[in-house]
Amino acid sequence: MAQQELPGAVRWLDDRVGIAKLGKKNLRKVFPDHWSFMLGEIALYSFIILILTGVFLSLWFRPSMAEVEYQGSYSLLKGLPMSEAYESTLRISFDIRGGLLMRQIHHWAAVLFVAAMSVHLLRIFFTGAFRKPREINWLIGVVMLFLGVVEGFIGYGLPDDLLSGTGLRITEGLVLASPVIGTWLSFFIFGGEFPGDEFVSRFYTVHVLLIPGILLALITVHLMLVVYHKHTQFPGPGRTEKNVVGYPLLPVYAAKAGGFFFVVFGVLAVMGALLQINPVWLYGPYNPAEVTAGSQPDWYMAWLDGAVRLMPGIESEFWGVTISWNVVVPALLMPPLFIGFVALYPFIEQWITGDQREHHLLDRPRNVPTRTGIGAGIITFYGVLWLNSGNDLIATHFHLSINTITWVCRVLIFAGPVIAFWITRRIALSLQRADRERVLHGLESGVITRSPDGRYAEKHTPISPYESYTLTAHEQRPPFEVGPATDGNGVPAPRRRRDRVRAAIARFYFADVVPKPTRQELEAGHAHDDSPAGTPQLDATSSRGSGGAPDPD
Ligand code: HEM
Numbered sequence: 169m170a171q172q173e174l175p176g177a178v179r180w181l182d183d184r185v186g187i188a189k190l191g192k193k194n195l196r197k198v199f200p201d202h203w204s205f206m207l208g209e210i211a212l213y214s215f216i217i218l219i220l221t222g223v224f225l226s227l228w229f230r231p232s233m234a235e236v237e238y239q240g241s242y243s244l245l246k247g248l249p250m251s252e253a254y255e256s257t258l259r260i261s262f263d264i265r266g267g268l269l270m271r272q273i274h275h276w277a278a279v280l281f282v283a284a285m286s287v288h289l290l291r292i293f294f295t296g297a298f299r300k301p302r303e304i305n306w307l308i309g310v311v312m313l314f315l316g317v318v319e320g321f322i323g324y325g326l327p328d329d330l331l332s333g334t335g336l337r338i339t340e341g342l343v344l345a346s347p348v349i350g351t352w353l354s355f356f357i358f359g360g361e362f363p364g365d366e367f368v369s370r371f372y373t374v375h376v377l378l379i380p381g382i383l384l385a386l387i388t389v390h391l392m393l394v395v396y397h398k399h400t401q402f403p404g405p406g407r408t409e410k411n412v413v414g415y416p417l418l419p420v421y422a423a424k425a426g427g428f429f430f431v432v433f434g435v436l437a438v439m440g441a442l443l444q445i446n447p448v449w450l451y452g453p454y455n456p457a458e459v460t461a462g463s464q465p466d467w468y469m470a471w472l473d474g475a476v477r478l479m480p481g482i483e484s485e486f487w488g489v490t491i492s493w494n495v496v497v498p499a500l501l502m503p504p505l506f507i508g509f510v511a512l513y514p515f516i517e518q519w520i521t522g523d524q525r526e527h528h529l530l531d532r533p534r535n536v537p538t539r540t541g542i543g544a545g546i547i548t549f550y551g552v553l554w555l556n557s558g559n560d561l562i563a564t565h566f567h568l569s570i571n572t573i574t575w576v577c578r579v580l581i582f583a584g585p586v587i588a589f590w591i592t593r594r595i596a597l598s599l600q601r602a603d604r605e606r607v608l609h610g611l612e613s614g615v616i617t618r619s620p621d622g623r624y625a626e627k628h629t630p631i632s633p634y635e636s637y638t639l640t641a642h643e644q645r646p647p648f649e650v651g652p653a654t655d656g657n658g659v660p661a662p663r664r665r666r667d668r669v670r671a672a673i674a675r676f677y678f679a680d681v682v683p684k685p686t687r688q689e690l691e692a693g694h695a696h697d698d699s700p701a702g703t704p705q706l707d708a709t710s711s712r713g714s715g716g717a718p719d720p721d
């Protein structure tokens with residue numbers, strides 16, 4: 169657009185910051201359409217809602233442990249000594265107009281924020297959207313998920329009621345269990361003996377400033393990278409590794425995304441208005457001498473709670489230092505290993521497949537059975553820990569022995585992921601076979617015909633060329649192979665042992681893949697179906713390798 173055509177205000181800005189060029193380049197940017205791409209948006213919108221409601225809460229919340237006597241309108245707690253933090257939370261809940269609604273929206277938004285991030289992560293994982301060039305965004309995502317969980321946990325520690333205190337007491341236990349430095353670390357965090365007078369004000373700074381600040385910066389980089397890399401898309405006719413098929417950001421996507429923000433806000437407002445969450449007045453102020461059995465962590469903390477409940481009570485002593493394995497293993501060793509594996513998965517997979525190319529077309533999960541199986545294994549591992557965090561509730565609700573539940577979970581934590589991996593992989597392979605059948609023979613029509621010699625056969629309706637293309641668009645690469653022991657000059661090849669390990673893992677990774685229909689098979693398949701002569705055969709096998717052959721790059 170020429171300078172003169174710009175509206176006045178835009179021209180004014182453009183003269184100063186060059187906005188027109190930036191807008192021209194980005195506002196027409198094409199964004200592909202798929203329902204699963206809105207998961208990242210839900211995470212974004214719930215974060216914005218957390219900031220908006222959080223600012224409201226911070227106007228009235230007092231991050232102080234100074235003792236006051238409660239004189240607010242909740243008569244059951246009248247006259248009780250409590251911290252200013254708890255008193256102000258009660259005031260927000262009962263005396264500030266709209267306060268309880270804001271608290272509840274804030275808490276529900278926190279629950280949704282972490283949930284949306286987690287499901288978004290699964291979408292990225294199962295479709296292979298983390299592959300080159302998006303590994304950095306994956307890593308940023310894992311850090312954001314971690315920070316989101318910590319932020320939520322600190323958040324519900326702020327009101328200083330009996331529930332939040334019980335959660336903090338567990339944190340203190342975990343910190344104390346750190347070998348050698350535990351006691352010092354706990355004194356450092358709580359500013360002396362637990363709970364002390366410091367933690368609310370310290371946690372408050374971390375909660376409203378430090379972590380939201382880091383998250384905001386990371387989200388900005390995350391979204392800039394999404395724009396820079398361009399969004400991935402599912403394979404289909406007209407979609408290649410080099411283009412993006414979808415709607416322009418302005419006006420279509422901006423309208424969709426803007427509207428969707430209000431949908432998310434509306435749903436959270438309804439939840440905040442109708443569904444009670446964290447009723448801090450129920451158990452009264454925190455007193456380190458009391459714990460409440462009614463304490464249930466937010467869903468995203470449950471896996472750690474479940475892990476601690478799973479581990480048998482083992483302790484050892486070395487040179488006068490006690491190591492509580494029952495805390496060290498589930499709370500200090502397992503989480504970094506688990507999170508580390510998830511964070512590094514893109515690099516592990518890249519090493520196994522040896523695939524260094526950029527990918528902008530997504531995988532259908534069934535076409536990468538081993539990755540899909542690994543994903544199912546990870547979910548199962550997490551799920552068993554999660555289940556075990558409710559072992560007390562399962563026991564009381566279903567009249568079961570808590571010991572039996574714990575033992576079942578102890579077995580499942582090892583066996584479950586392997587079984588889930590195996591079953592999922594088999595299902596993915598079966599779906600590949602079903603796709604192959606569909607491409608080669610079409611759909612079962614339900615129409616049975618009888619031939620003159622008396623044989624019965626079911627008619628098959630051929631699928632559309634577009635579907636045929638989509639079902640065969642994935643590439644099938646051969647697994648990594650170990651090269652010759654020496655090169656042409658007789659010089660021994662380096663890193664042979666490493667390559668052999670890699671080849672063995674690659675063979676496992678690519679095992680049993682169902683070959684895509686070849687062009688010959690397709691033609692033979694179509695020769696005896698009823699497709700009208702001249703139907704365009706728009707299958708991807710024509711342009712890409714098939715039957716396990718590597719694709720031309
Ligand atoms: C990722 C971002 C955030 C998450 C996950 C989060 C989570 C939480 C949670 C779960 C609570 C407990 C609420 C309850 O009492 O039921 C809380 C409390 C609080 N949050 Fe946040 N929060 C976030 C961002 C913020 C921001 C940006 C602010 C302020 C600018 C803020 C201010 C507060 C305040 C003042 C409280 C204490 C009041 C209360 O508990 O009702 N939060 N937060």
Ligand code: HEM
Nearest residue numbers: 205208209211212289297302305306309310312313399400
């Ligand atoms: C604060 C949390 C997060 C926000 C606000 C956010 C936001 C977004 C948005 C809006 C997109 C584009 C739409 C979409 O694909 O859904 C996106 C893409 C992406 N996100 Fe996130 N995300 C967050 C957390 C994560 C996490 C936890 C991961 C993974 C560990 C992750 C990895 C990615 C990757 C790799 C892409 C590019 C996907 C593609 O082009 O297909 N993000 N994110």
